[in-house]
Amino acid sequence: MAKVTIDGVVYELNPENNLLQECLSQGLDVPYFCWHPCMGSVGACRQCAVKQYRDENDTQGTIVMACMTPVSDGAILSVDDQQTKAFRAGVIESLMTSHPHDCPVCEEGGECHLQDMTQMSGHNYRRHDKKKVTHRNQDLGPFIGHEMNRCITCYRCVRYYDDYAGGTDLSAQASHHHTYFGRFEEGTLENEFSGNLVEVCPTGVFTDKTFSENYTRKWDLQVAPSVCVGCSVGCNITPGERYGTLRRVVNRYNDEINGYFICDRGRFGAHYVNSESRVRGARDASGLSIPVDDARVRLDAVIDEGNVIGIGSPRASNEANYALRSRVGVENFYSGHSDDEHEALEIIVNALRDESFHCPSIREIENADAVLVLGIDVTNAASRVALAVRQSVRNLSKDLAQESKIPVWQDSAVRELAQDKLSPLAIFSVGSTRLDDVATFKVNLAPDGLLKAAVRLDSVLSGQSADDGLVENELPIESLNHISEALLNAKNPLIICGTSAGVEMLRIATNMGRSLGAQRGAAVNLALLPTESNSVGHALMVREGNTLGKAFERIERESIKTAIILENDLYRRAPSANIVAAFELLENRVVVDHVETNTTKAATLLLPSTAFSEQEATSVNYEGRAQLSFQVNDCGTSAKTAWRWLFDEKSHSPEGVIKKCSEDMSDFAKLVHCLPKAGSLVAGMKVPRQSHRYSGRTAMSAQANVHEGKQAVDEDSVMSFSMEGVYPQKDASVLASPWAPSWTSNQSISKFQSEINGALKQGQSGVHLLSRSGKGSKYEIGALETVTQGLQVVPAQHIFGSEELSGHALPIQERMTDAYAAISPKTASTIGVQAGDFVRFRDSEICVEVCVRVLVPNDVVLVYAGNRAAGVHFNLRDIERVEILERVETAPAMPVSRSLGLGQLLVNDLYEERG
Amino acid sequence: MSSFFKFVLLVKDTLISQVVSLWKVFMHLFVETDTVQYPEQQPHMFSRWRGRIILTRDPDGEERCVACNLCAVACPVDCIALQKTETEEGRWYPDFFRINFSRCIMCGFCEEACPTNAIQLTPDFEMAEYKRQDMVWEKEDLLINGTGKYHETNFYRVSGKAIPGKDKGEARNELPPVDTRSLLP
Amino acid sequence: MAWEVGSGLTISAILLVVIVTAAMLIWVERRLLGFWQDRLGPNRVGPFGLLQVVADMIKIFTKEDWIPPFADRFSFVLAPAIIMIVILMSFSVIPFAPGLGVVDSNVGVLFVLAMASLGAYSVMLGGLASDNKYALLGSLRAAAQMVSYEVFMGVSILGVVALAGSFNLREIVIAQEDGWYVIPQFIGFVIFLIAGIAESHRLPFDIPEAEQEICAGYHTEYSGMKFGMFFVGEYLGLVLISSLITVLFFGGWNGPEFLPPIVWFSAKAFFFIAFFILLRAAIPRPRYDQLMSYGWLFLLPLSLINLLVTGAVILLEN
Known part of the structure; x- marks a missing residue:
């Protein structure tokens, strides 16, 4: 010091x-x-x-x-x-000489760093009487608005977008006071983290377009600390509500997880809450809406009849899953994952319990100095992890800087010094990934070859000789040696794999972790990424063997009358035929959900539940970290939080359910620590969700009734639905929207940090549920077959579209594509198709557009199944793992409301430009 | 004894003061009253009187309000609610603008806060209604066809935002838009 | 039926006139206060706003007559009746004019004082029955104030009684045919005036109901006609005190012959009514402790000295 x-x-x-x-x-x-x-x-x-x-x-x-x-x-x-x-x-x-007179019509006004700094610096009167420099704006796509006149040329945008997030399409142009920040030509900002420009820009050049459409000043938003449901990372976010609709989502600082940045799926995908496809009332088998009380009576009646099974969900909260589990009984509670996902989750949970491994937080991933990504496109599966990996490759430059006695915060000096030297990042994938530009080693093979290469790397890592003549698809053994060397020599190596890589790859990934650990003699960083927000939490609740497939078997075998399906679209989990067969056998299909899905269509009793911003709930991320998300606003319909349908509402509070949850299940024993600490409230007063300058309270609903109703009372949580209460002073775990005197913008978070970039004062960054004990052994990898006939199907993931819920968000839909089949140019010519043609999977009705990509291996078809919410889509599980594609002469008429085309497809290896 | 004497003196003084004030107040019987016999006799209203609130238009005849929300936040009784929306071309205006006059205290803070002189208070004070619900005024009720008290203000002619009829660089005190491909100074 | 003391006609006429006068005072007071404050006062209902009283009565009669659930019902209802009754009873001994009165009592003065003492029960009961802290405070103050000022009131009249040699009010009036007692008994008059205001707890001595401090004091919980009775009771008290001053110190109906005696009486009484209203318009309310110490430390010795001197003078003259 x-x-x-x-x-x-x-x-x-x-x-x-x-x-x-x-x-x-x-x-x-x-x-x-x-x-x-x-x-x-x-x-x-x-x-x-x-x-x-x-x-x-x-x-x-x-x-x-x-x-x-x-x-x-x-x-x-x-x-x-x-x-x-x-x-x-x-x-x-x-x-400020050229800053326009825009504050009243600027989305940044009221939370503007420039406004704050102008006040703080004491400049309050314009003396400059010369003319102002002006710029033309660009249309930067559905997410980001552009108002270049407001720029003060601090260069933060390009430093973030290009240097930090790895974007390529935003640049500083022109010179001197003509400096312009934009794209070379108008068009969508492509980077998956472009939304952070809104928060990085200290003024109103880059603004949230989706927010601007229904603009509300910061002080008028009703906010609460929340957790993103877009993927398994569980980034902390602050959704803001006004007039009953969700207006925007901003990053909420959490030093261990998302820090200052979230991905665009999280920021713009949350708009699904306002979607037309929300379930707004209870329905019976004939599709007629029924009163909530009736629905409840019917639900109780079918449960009392017995012969009930429950199917949980990885996108439902712990409390909802727990409620279903206790209502139907552990033995009747089945996994909502598909069978392979379920198996994958077992591997992930075992790894989380194993002493040989350490599951790194995002902050720890940033500190890794050698990263191996196995079989997944991280950017599209768990985006925030990809941004962290992108930072990890800069650790070499930081080491170099320290050697040269340059402080690491001297950003441009460090970059000059390192030039293009990067810490090792090895990517095993089928086709290209969005991290390829910073990868030092790239292994691009068909799935069968990729698995073999991975097994080989494992044996290299464990020190066995690997010279048994493997030259699988021109992969030289030297590459594997280099990767192995890099991992073994690193101070902080990291292996990343995920559910979407497949069960075999996950096994190999843990094997590699063990090999690496054996060589290094220490716990190895192993990040295994599930796909959904509460995959781990849900998996922990399912009794061993209770897979979805077993549920279907039991429906067929025994006289199961009723299935209660919790916030889950089974058509994403199993082949449609299996589901249809099972549904026919069931007398009652009770579905609890908040968005319309194919499953809700088949419900005999549909119960509306609440979306993430309308409920207080906990979820468990890929690290086994449980986090509490507060309710932002009342849903305004008859919908109830899922567990309220299943438990007696009057005798349960969210807090009570969380407590029961931790008492009942040993894995969840620490869940109670997610709750705000007792005594963190000042004088027992609640924390207000509305700012101290929340406006319009006596006029907001006056058009309906001039007599204002009583303020909504939140009996459930430590927050109040009004301005009443005391703002957090000690406990930042209930800090939704930072504000400090003379710091109105999000930069005010520094006032709540113990040190810059450090933990929040008295803050809470979640609770690790699982404790590690014992070391497991390696999985036996069976003989890996080589596929010789047909094309191996590899599911493609997309940040915009692969996730079920965010697909319902209108801004996300603008960036989504139809389902497609991507093949290499050689395969295309073999089948006789071109980009834009349609192909059919053998023996099925499923037809999709072809997309020709250079980096797709020849015997592979990358299949993107689309999203049910918009565009052409199908059930991925309706096709086999090995398929034969047939050309379709005329494009089939697909029964979709809106065709999206492939115009928004963002990949680096398209074979030719589409017209 | 002296304290009693003081007391008597005090009583004398106060007594005289009471008698004088009695007399003075009595003499007001012959002073002309200030009362104005409203409504037969209309009071003289000053132009800065803070009465009924209006929304005005700029000299081009367009809505002045840009839905910046500053009036709403300045309002001590929170009786103004509005929602921003914008035209195709990007001009901000309120989708709805509602004042609950049954809450309004005519303090004029909204007018003070307004950066575009859109919201103004007028000398009209005759706003009583039989039903309280009728005191909720929407934009259609508030918006007038004129500039109100301030004739010149035209926010969008000063602001850097482009609107129909005023492109980038055409506002007051602006240079034409920069050609980013040019390296000339 | 005849116009004589105690006849049914006279009693009814007096009752009617007194109550109507008290009611009209509502209008008179508001208008006078208006003028003294450079306003107009109520001038909309009827000519000069005269029917304002009617409007007020209609309002007060049609208002919800509410008894708080926590109040003691019996005493709550009884309290306003007491004040009306005792003050109206006091009027029975007032000699309005020769041959005009209810009774010709030999202990008229004592009767009035006795009734005034009973009046204290009204406010005490009202305040206690309300079961409200402001009402209780108001009734505490009222009790103390009324009991205290009764003493000086009584002592101050004794000078007059001594001069007239009678407790009979009618005889006191007749004794003043040659000269009003206000001259020999000026100090007595002033003390009686002050004590009279305090007894009827009118402004500036409305300490029991001081709005700014204790809501409305003992009648905080009252509404409708029960409040109306307190309200009219206050004006009745005003009329009573003015009448008593007229009778005791200003020669009652005595006056030049060109006007009938009742007119003289009324004119004198009205003068004092107007004076009380002027007091209300001009003098601020003293503090409670000031009122008490002023009474006991100043008025009591003064009234005793007055009585002593009067007695001495009478003895000397004899």
């Missing part, structure tokens, strides 16, 4: 950081623009000027940029110095 005197006060600062970061950590108000905690310093904006003195006798001092100045022991500084203040005011005045 270095002792630094700032304005006469002595602070103990971390000498590894720059002065600006440390000043902010100490709670000092130093204005800044270009610096960002995740992106280091470049010294572009000159706003964070402070004065540095040589010694006590120095009265003159020198103005330095805090972000570019290292913390040195004994330094004497001043933030409040008059000359420095005048300097900062001058700088911001210059930055």
Whole structure:
């Protein structure tokens, strides 16, 4: 620690950081623009000027940029110095010379870093009377709005988008005060993390288009701390509601998980809550709506009749799954995963319990210095992990910088030094992935070859000789040796695999982890990624052997009268024929869900449940980390949170259910620790969901009735549905939307962090449910067959469309594509098709468009099954794992409401441009 | 004894003061009353009187309100609710704009807060209704066909946002849009 | 039926006139206050707003007559009746004019004082029965105030009684044919005036109901006609005190012959009514403790000295 005197006060600062970061950590108000905690310093904006003195006798001092100045022991500084203040005011005045008179019509207004800094620097009157520079805007697609006039050229956008997130289509153009940030030509911003531009941009150049359509100022949003349901990472988010609809989602800082950034699926996919396809009332077999009380009576009646089984769901909360499990009995509670997913989850859960492994958080993934990705396209499966992997490859440059005594926060210096040297990242995949641009080793093979290569790598890792002549599809054994070397030499190696890679690959991944661990003698970072938000939590509740397939068998074998299907579209889990057969045998098909699916269509009793923002619930992410998500607003319909249908509502509160859950199931014993700590509330008062300046309370509903109703009371949680209560001061686990005096923007989060980029003060980043004990042994990998006939089907994942719920969000639909079959140019010519033609899978009615991609192996067809919510789609499980494609002469008329085409397909290896 | 004397003096002083005030108040019997016999006699209303709230139009005849929400947030009784929407071309305007006059205290903060001079208070105070529900006014009731008290203000002619009839670079004090392909200074 | 003391006609006429006068005072007071405050006062209902009283009565009669569930019903209903009854009873001994009165009692003065004492029960009961902290505070204050000022009131009249040599009010009036007692008994008059206001707890001595401090004091919980009875009771008290001042100190009906005696009486009484209203318009309310210490430390010695001096003078003259 270095002792630094700032304005006469002595602070103990971390000498590894720059002065600006440390000043902010100490709670000092130093204005800044270009610096960002995740992106280091470049010294572009000159706003964070402070004065540095040589010694006590120095009265003159020198103005330095805090972000570019290292913390040195004994330094004497001043933030409040008059000359420095005048300097900062001058700088911001210059930055503002061309800033338009836009605040009233700017989406950033009210949470604008530029507004805050202008106030803080004391520039409040425009003296510059020359004309303002103006720019033309670009249409940047359905997510991001562009208003270039507002730019103050801090370069944060390109530094984030290009340098941090790996985007290629946003750049700084022109020069001097004509500098322009945009695409070379108008079009959609392609990067999967473009939404973060909204939060990174300190002014209103990049704004959330979906939010702007139903714009509401920050202070008018009703917010609560929530957790994203888009994938298994469980990023922390803050959804905002106004007039009964979800208006936007912003990142909620969690130092261990998402930090400052979330992916676009999480940010824009949450709009599914407002979708037309929400289930808004109970229905009976004939499709007629029935009153809620009737529905409840019918539900109780069919359960009382007995012979009931329950099918859970990986996208439903722990509480909902638990309620179903206790209502139907453990032995009658079946997995909502498909059978292979279920098997995969067993491997994942076993790995989470195994001492040989450590499951890294996102922050830990960023610190890995050698990464092996096995069989999945991380960007499209669990995007936030991909962004972390992208940071991990920069660790080499940081090491190099430290060798050269360059502080790692000197961003551009570090980048100059490292040039294109990257930490090792090896990707085993079928076809291209979105991380290929930073991969040092790439193994692109058909699934059978890929498995063999992986097995081979495992044996190389475990030190066995691998020279038994493997040259599978031109893969030289040297490559495997290099990868093995990189993993073995790394300080912090990491293996990533996921459910979508298949069960065999997951087994091999854990085997590799064990091999690597045996060589290194320490727990190995192993991140196994399920696909859905509560896959792990759901899997933990299912009794061994109770798979979905077993459920169907039992329906066939025994006289099961009723199945209760919880928030699950079975048509995503099993072949349609099996489902139809099972449904025919069932007398009652009770479906609890909040979106319309093929399963809800077949329900004899449909019960509406609430979406993630309308309920308080816990879920378990890929690490086994349980997190609590608060209710943002009332759903406004007769829908009930799923567990309320199954439990007696009056005698249960969400807190009570969570407590019962942890008492009943040993794996969930720690779940109660997700709840806000007792005594964290000030004087027992609730935490308000509305800001202290929430407006329009006496007029919002006055058109319906001028007599305002009583404020909605939330008896369930520590939050109130009003402005009443006390804002979090001690416990940041109920901090939804940061705000601090003179810091209205999201940058105010620094006031709640114990140090910049560190943990939230008294904050909670979830609870690890599982404890590790014992070391397992390697899985036996059976003989791997080589497919010789037909094309091996590999399911393609897409960030926009592969996930069920986000597909219902209109902005996501604009980025989705129809189902397609991607084949290599050679295969295409063999079958005799071209891009844009249609093909049929052998012996089935399923026809999809062909997409020709260079990097797809020759004996493989990459199949994207589409999303039920929009566009051409089908049940992926209706086709075999090996298929023969047949050309279809005329494009079939598909029964879809809206055809999306393949225009939005974002891959790097398209064979030819479509017309 | 002296304390009793003081007490008597005090009583004398206060007594005189009471008598004087009695007399002075009595003399007001002969002073002309200030009361205005409304409604037969209409009071003189000053133009800055804070009465009925209106929404005005800019000199081009377009809605001035840009739905910035500042009036709503300034309102101490939270009686203004509105929702922003925009035209195809990007001009912001309120989708609905509602004032609950049964809550309004005519403080004029909304007018102070308005950056476009759209919301204005007028000298009309005769707003009583038999039903409270009738005191909820929507945009159709509030919007007038004129500029109100401030004739010049035209926000979109100053703002950098492009609207129909005013492209980028055509606002007051603006240069034409930059050609990003040019390297000329 | 005849116009004589105690006849049915006279009694009915007096009852009617007194109550109507008290009711009309609502309008008179509001208008006078209006003028003194440069306003107009109620002028909309009927000519000069005269029918305002009718409007007020209709309002007060049609208002919900509510008894709080926590109140003691019996005393709650009884309290407003007491004040009306005792004040109306007091009027029975007032000599309005020769031959005009209810009774010609030899202990008229004592009767009035006795009735005034009973009046204290009304406010005490009202406040206690309401079971409301403001009402209780109001009735506490009222009890203390009324009991205290009764003493000075009684003592201040004794000078007059001594001069007239009679407790009979009619005889006191007749004794003043040669000169009003206000001259020999000026101090007695002032003390009686002050004590009279305090007894009827009119402004500025409305301490038991001081709105700014204790809501409406003892009648906080009252509404409808029960409140109306307190309200009219106050005006009756006003009329009573004015009548008593007229009788005791200003020669009652005595006056030049060109006007009938009843007119003189009414004119004098009305003068004092107007004066009380002026007091209300001009003088602020004292603090409760000020009122008490003023009474006991100043008015009591003064009234005793007055009585002593009067007695001495009478003795000397004899």
